[in-house]
Amino acid sequence: MSVSDIIRSAQRKAAQSGSLRVTVDHLTSEQVAELADATLDWLRLRSGKPSAVREGWMQISAAQAGVLRMWAADESLSEGERQGLRPLRQQIYDLLEEGGLIEKPPGQGSPVQVSPAWDGRAILRKVTRENLGAWMVKCNPSVWDLEGFLDDNGEVIDAWAVQENYRSALMMPGDVVFFWVTGTDRQALTPGVWGVGHVVAPCDWDVRQDVAEDSADNGYWLDRDARLRAFYFAYLELPLLDKPTPRAIIGTDPRLAKLEVLTSPQMGNPQYVSPSEAEALLELVGGPPAAPETHTDKIAIDRFGAGFGDALKNRVVEISAMNAVTEYLQAKGWRCDDVSVQKCGWDITASRDGRERHVEVKGVSGAIPTILLTRNEVVTAQADPDWCLIVVTQALSKQAVHEFDATAAIAASEPYVYRAKLSRY
Incomplete structure (x- = not known):
């Protein structure tokens, strides 16, 4: 299906639902992936200048990007139709940014930072509650001191920084979540799955306070700048495994050939795990985690209490x-x-x-x-x-x-x- 065909199909579905705004909800998962790939290819072909913020990347002006023009190359769009496609454009930009393939600051006139073609493509998925098997959160030991956490007899991860996006908004209490350690096989902590547990509360904002000069106030964060950028958290009950499952084993399992953390390692937290991948991973790590401790006479809420919810x-x-x-x-x-x-x-x-x-x-x-x-x-x-x-x-x-x-x-x-x-x- 051509890009123009995808756009026309989405516009028809939006009109049938009575909406003037076209979004990814009016596309199939396959159409979302095709549109994202085509948009990335288009951006990489546009003329620009070397990025000042990412080595090897290009900076494309908003005018030069012309994504809406490319999407409807075979027909002219009215101003109303262009306005209606802007939410979809932002969502496709968000998907590409989640994949580590572009960077786009907020604002209509902001330039787009575009990764080089040799960075490859991410397998971009439109995650829904229906196609979700589990979540994956990643730990870079050079950013967060997992080794120090273990030395202090740490056993359970109870919160982890995630991006504030549509994926983190989908995280619900009871969802299974894996804990992945990144890095090389030469490091002390072998890359792979180090823990499995559950989401216990909806994602929410951290307390944004100035981090004191004393590095101890950063907790286990080794990278002060990364700590300052971490402001949105998933709340978890995620016990660490007695014996991690190495990436070398996971990577050779054919059932996990398309596991997002392997095919798109640059994507931010949280990452997606399909139902079949979750089943395979649970088999490799020794079975599902114990059910999280809950109070059956209470209900879960979707924001902080103490005045922040209804x-x-x-x-x-x-x-x-x-x-x-x-x-x-x-x-x-x-x-x-x-x-x-x-x-x-x-x-x-x-x-x-x-x-x-x-x-x-x-x-x-x-x-x-x-x-x-x-x-x-x-x-x-x-x-x-x-x-x-x-x-x-x-x-x-x-x-x-x-x-x-x-x-x-x-x-x-x-x-x-x-x-x-x-x-x-």
Whole structure:
């Protein structure tokens, strides 16, 4: 099928669905791959200048790229039709960028950085929930200190940086995910599959705070710039294997000849694993992972709790967090009284041996303790020496409890929204 035929087919399907915007949803997976390959070939043939940001690449101006012109070479497009194709153009650009084949900053007039022809082609797939078998996340040991993590008796990966794109938006609790170590066979950590587990919460934003000069604040990140670029995370329960499965074995299995991490190793996280590939990989690593720890009486939510989701979902997280903190305090000998409905600036009054703690409870579904404090809570924290904050992360799955005193909570707080009481006159 020619490119023009693909475009006409997509326009017809869009019109039949009542949409003026053409997207990849109006194409088959095969048509998406053909259109992406043809677009890449077109860009590589355009005249440009050597890229200033990628050695060996070319920089093509937006005007010179002329992708829409190429897509409809056999017929003229009205302005409305051109506008309708722009979402599809952006999605094809995104696919090529995910494959490490182009770089395109946001904006209609931004130039396109294009990889050389000898970089080959990626096998570009339109991933859907229907054709998904599992996910793959990659670790470069020169960027993230896996060896140091192992030396510290690390056993489970609970969060991993991913790109914020349509793929990460598809990641759902319960999805199987493999942990792949990149590199050469000469390095200390053999490349291949080092872990297998599950997604336990939807992807979400990390706390964007300045990383201190002390390298210890980077955790296991060896590349400071890479850490600063990592702002969107998948939340996982991903145990490392007792014995990794080497890439040399995986690469010789005919069932895995088209495994994306092998055919398109430059693609960012998360990578795609088909159902048949997932079955083959699970066989090689010794079987499926144990089911993640969950709480069957809770529901999963798609954003952070503590004010970042809708009211119903936030309430579910809040109840889960209150129960977790009550159990946590009672195990330490505290008697707990729920005073949350009294709006006194905290949620639990905890008593033990004549002492009181005024505990503000917050819960989030992700692994990062980003929460909202009300004005009343901040005022109470500043004035009440018995006030403290307890945050429950991954409140609907593993439930990790974090304590903060008033000083730490206030120091970490910054204005998020301002109330403006305005007059109409």
